Amino acid sequence: MGEHQSIGCFHCGLPVPKHAHFEREIDDQLRQFCCSGCENVAALISGQGLGEFYQRRTANADRAIDSIENLSYFDNADLQTEFVSDLGDRKRAELLVQGITCTACVWLIEKVLRDQQGVVEVSVHSVTHRLLLTYKESETSLSSLMAALYQFGYRVQPWRVSSLQKNFERDKRKSLKRIGLAGFGMMQVGMVAIALYAGGFQGIDDATRNMLNWVKALMATPVVFYSALPFFVSALRALKAKHLNMDVPVALAIGGAYIASVVATLTASGEVYFDAVMMFTFFLLIGRHYEHQSRHRNLMDDWRYRAAIPDLALVKRDAEWAQVPSSRLIEGDHVRVVMGDQIAADGVLLQDATIDESIFSGESEPILKRKGDQVFAGTNNLGDLFEFVVTHRTNQSQLSKTNDAADLAHQHKPKWVTIADKVAAYFVAAVILISVATFAIWFQIDSSRAFWVALSVLVATCPCALSLATPTVLAAAVQTARRHGLLVRNSQAFSLLSQIDEIVFDKTGTLTDGQFSVTNVEYVDESIDPSFASALINTLEQHSRHPIAIALRAYFCDSELLNCDVTEQVGCGVEATIDGDVYRLGRADWALNTKGKQGIWLSCNGREMVQLFVEDRLRDDAQALLKSLADKKIKVTILSGDLQDRVDQIAKQLDVGKAYGDQRPGDKREYIAQRQQQGAKVAMVGDGLNDIEVLAQADTSVVVGDGVDLVVDRGDVVVLNHRLSQLIDLLSLGRQTRRLERQNIAWALSYNLSILPAAAAGLVAPWAAAIGMSLSSVLVVANALRIKRFKGESGGA
Amino acid sequence: MELSLTILIPVALVLVGLAVKIFFWAVNNGQYDDLDAEASRILFDDDVTPADEQVKDTK
Known part of the structure; x- marks a missing residue:
């Protein structure tokens, strides 16, 4: 237990903040905690004589929840119809408990609830985390029982399962019954078989032997028609579709042996194979059962992600805060999220917040987000209470x-x-x-x-x-990829990735983090008034979503805005006409109408006014990634729509030999097609925003988001946590x-x-x-x- | 011999039918739904804690 003390919080195992002083004596030893919530929970657990929890557990508990929201909502009879069944004088609630880390939690939850007044029966499922709670409504209420669990750091929500999950459960029970029946039948037939073998040695009259065969047939019949039914159904379905599947030979074997044996029994001649039929069925069913179980566990992992949206959200309605089902949130709602709670919809922060985005990234490291940043549904608030405005409702x-x-x-x-x-x-x-x-x-x-x-x-x-x-x-x-922050949209990508010869990278937003900063402003035309130029640039870039525009806007944000119409030339820049003069801001060849100049320019009727120098930042892990690709002898090429000199600069920093600037999407696609004709297998890594046709041309494609817009519907693989180095994991996972x-x-x-x-x-x-x-x-x-x-x-x- | 068989075999069949019935009931009752927690449960209830005594008191 000593190791918990030195590593982090005694209760949840998270690191203890440097200046925090949450200490308390638990079981005669001074323990440290990360927050007062965890401290209180630990005190509560040991104070109730439940301190064994800390010895029994095999994993650290979830961080405790500071506040208990308004749970009385769950006593609402209308809401209860969904997950509570009425059993006369008692009620049974089906709940999903969050925060269960091992079977010690199961023990703790059951103990805590049994101590409560009015609780009749408690059972917690250690794999699905389902809590079946039977209680007398005359003595207690559901909300007070839930509150008791919240005190111990477990959150509870109504149990709503997908129909898929329900099917799995029903199938599991059916399959157990089939196995059981086959097992009983097998043993009984085996016993009769021993009698027949003994008869074979000691002599047995034909009438007795025939009778014993009849007994066997009697026992085998339900096994063939009930236990072995799935084999027949599946085989028939396959044959109907003029196809052969695995169940065809199995069904043939079971059916053939059974019919032959019944005929032998009826005519009292020949061999019977009932024992073989039974054993077949029994062992095959067991094998299939285990296979289904492991697949079910796979599904359960996936299903947890779906449970990540909370049922209720605290919303401002008519100047008052109210609990509203998450599904009823709409764009523009103000939502409040207390510490430890999950976020119900996508939105923009109204305050700074500390968020756990592990559901997307697989990394549990808290992320500090600023006011105005995006937060996503299903992520967790690790810090103080904050509010946000909904931008996308839950189902979008x-x-x-x-x-x-x-x-x-x-x-x-x-x-x-x-x-x-x-x-x-x-x-x-x-x-x-x-x-x-x-x-x-x-x-x-x-x-x-x-x-x-x-x-x-x-x-x-x-x-x-x-x-x-x-x-x-x-x-x-x-599944594994998802845990590492990689969404695999096409599982074929795995095998393709293991054979890749060359990786083509987009630059902006892929190798760089997509954020530009202005390094220098040079007023080439000295007659120009700098404040007018600043205002002009600020106005021109006001509505563009191009990363450079965002950087310029941020740089000149203190300037006033001019009143004029702005048009955007995609891939070139922005343009406005004021008092008959045409102002252009963008790439040199467009703004100045000349070749041979580089950089970004502000021009008036094609005349040079201001040159702007911007630089984009390399991603922190770009260097490590390219080094590791070089070790793996995978060729790297950079294709970028950006200017050649900036591409060269990046290529030099990364030690990449082949780097081409001024590439339009069509050029990029052509390059990849050409390499493919030469027999190379090419993977494309891009940000998925303006390179769809390029991604499609490549043998396989990876999309790395830039943290603002997560693109999840393009590319074969999506890197959800924006970490470029995740590609290394992807490659080795593929191998x-x-x-x-x-x-x-x-x-x-x-x-x-x-x-x-x-x-x-x-x-x-x-x-x-x-x-x-x-x-x-x-x-x-x-x-x-x-x-x-x-x-x-x-x-x- | 013949007589004993004609009695004992039906008896055995009835008993098997009964066993299958009980097994089906147990499965339908959800007793086989979570075999992982059941494996640990025996360890949990072994020792008496103050909480346990409290439970007895209230009942």
């Missing part, structure tokens, strides 16, 4: 756009997954043919064994693992994805090919074949999940 927020993009990526099936599906279909056809051939050959050799040998072949060589090999790796890789895919395919293929001769030779019993097939699938899934342990190289996250 960055978070919801990001989630939509992620959904699309999940639905999008990469090309080679489709190829793998096709290969697997051929494989299945081959398996069926081989099984038939095996049956025919064994029928000649030993007709009594022919049937079960064919069954073994059918099951053992089923390419389940092969079809799982790539999709599982990709799903896990997309690891590729490696795991290869391992999986190699394993699945070699398993299938090596078991085939053994099964055909009659060396593999049907139940062993079922275990082998299930195990190889589970192995493939487990291998895929290894990618989740990926730790970034760039030092982020």
Whole structure:
């Protein structure tokens, strides 16, 4: 426990601010805290004799919440209909608890709630963080129970699950029942089988044996028709679509063996295979269950991101603050966010604030934001109370756009997954043919064994693992990338990134952070009045969104504004006519109408007036990124729409050999196309604002936002946390994805090919074949999940 | 022999049916929903804390 003291807050583990003095004796030891909230929570926990929480926990708790909002809202009967069910004299609420870090939290929450008056039953789900709370309304209210949890630093909100999650839960229960029934059936049939074997040695009369076979058939029937039903349904669906999937051979094996056995029982002749049928079903179901469970966990991770929008927001309505459901926020609303709360919509700050944007960036480092900066829905207020004005309502927020993009990526099936599906279909056809051939050959050799040998072949060589090999790796890789602040919109990007030869960078907003500063102003025309020139520049740039315009506007913001109409020439500059004189502000060749001059100029009727010097800042991590790319022997080219001399300057700083300025989007696209014709695989990294066609031309593309506008609907990969060095992580993640895919395919293929001769030779019993097939699938899934342990190289996250 | 079988086998079948029924009930009742917390729960309730005694008092 000593290590908590030295690293940070005893309760939540965050660093203790330098000048903070939050100390208290907990369990006879002086502990330090990061804030009074955590201090009080720790005192409360140990004061109630619940100090064991600190010994039981395996992860630090979430930072405590300072204030308890108006929870009485949750006692509202209308609102309660959504998540509270009436059980006569008691009520049961379904809630989502935030702040659970390990099972010790589960223990603490249950203990705290059981201590409350009127609580009948409490249970907390450690994976989904769902709290089922049964209480007597005559003795307590939901809000007071919620308040009790808030005191311990857990926030609670109504449990609303996506239909997807509900389906998963229903499927899980069904699958458990199927496994259970198959297990019972398998054991019972096994017992009868022992009686028959014993009979085989000691002698048994035909009537008894036939009766025992009937018993077996009786027990096998519900297993085949209930437990094995999903195999038949899936196989039928595939056949209807004139396609072969993994379930076709399985259904054939189970169905064939069952029918053959029933016929044998009816006619009282021949072999019965009920035991084999049962074991098949049982082991296959278990394998499939584990596979579903791990996929479910994947989904749950994703789903947490969706839970990040709070239910209620504190909004100013008619000069009064009121709790309003987040979904009812509209643009222009004033919203207040207390410490520890999540932000309900995108907006602009009215005060400075400390924000945790880890939901986008994967980095939990608090970010200081100034008045006027953007805040995003789903991010967390770590500092004091602040207010903001809503600019995008909840369902149009960055978070919801990001989630939509992620959904699309999940639905999008990469090309080679489709190829793998096709290969697997051929494989299945081959398996069926081989099984038939095996049956025919064994029928000649030993007709009594022919049937079960064919069954073994059918099951053992089923390419389940092969079809799982790539999709599982990709799903896990997309998840992992998201945790590192990378939104993968097209999972194909992973394999393309691992083969890339050349990366083309855009300059402005990509290698540089998109912010310019004015370094020098030179009044070339000495007759001009500087205050008039300043006012003119300020006016001209007032409405342009170009980064240079923003810099100039900021530099001359103290000057007055002139009254005139301004037109913008995209890619050149801005223009206005005052008293018959045409003033232009922009690039030299346009403003001065001459070639050979560089820089930014203010001109009057084409005559030089003022030259402006601006400089853009390199991103902090650009240098490190390019060095690491050079180590990896990946070529780097800079293509920029900016002036050649400024591009050269940046290229020199970064030690990049090939850098071209004055590139229009069409030029950039042409360059990439030309390189591709020479056989190079080219990735494009841009800011996604004015280079869409370039991004599309490249083999794969990465979009790095500049922190103001997060572009999430372009490019194959979006760097959500604006850190360029995240590209290094992306590249190594791509390589690891590729490696795991290869391992999986190699394993699945070699398993299938090596078991085939053994099964055909009659060396593999049907139940062993079922275990082998299930195990190889589970192995493939487990291998895929290894990618989740990926730790970034760039030092982020 | 024949007689005992004709009695014992139906008895066994009924018992299996009962076991399956109980298992289905348990699954539907949500008892298998969270196996992770159940694994730790046995550790939690082992020792008596003041909070535990309080719970008993109120009941």
